[in-house]
Amino acid sequence: MTPNLIPESSNPEFIGREGAFAELHTKIRQGAKVIVIQAPGGVGKTTLAQEF
Numbered sequence: 828m829t830p831n832l833i834p835e836s837s838n839p840e841f842i843g844r845e846g847a848f849a850e851l852h853t854k855i856r857q858g859a860k861v862i863v864i865q866a867p868g869g870v871g872k873t874t875l876a877q878e879f
């Protein structure tokens with residue numbers, strides 16, 4: 828079976844979010860076509876999606 832490594836950001840200004848990256852990876856691997864990222868303003872939703 829091909830390795831299915833969790834992607835990580837190569838941007839040194841992008842801090843943390845390993846758990847969120849793993850969750851997004853899992854959802855996509857499960858076939859998700861639409862993913863809702865829901866959190867208060869300013870916590871990093873847009874940045875997370877762009878980096879992923």
Ligand SMILES: Nc1ncnc2c1ncn2[C@@H]1O[C@H](COP(=O)(O)OP(=O)(O)O)[C@@H](O)[C@H]1O
Pocket residue numbers: 840841842843844866867868869870871872873874875
């Ligand atoms: N993982 C991160 N590491 C460093 N800075 C971040 C990270 N996530 C967000 N930021 C910074 O925090 C601010 C708000 O992020 P943003 O993605 O616009 O939030 P949201 O979309 O949830 O309102 C931006 O200036 C962004 O560059």
Ligand SMILES: [Mg+2]
Pocket residue numbers: 872873874
């Ligand atoms: Mg946003």
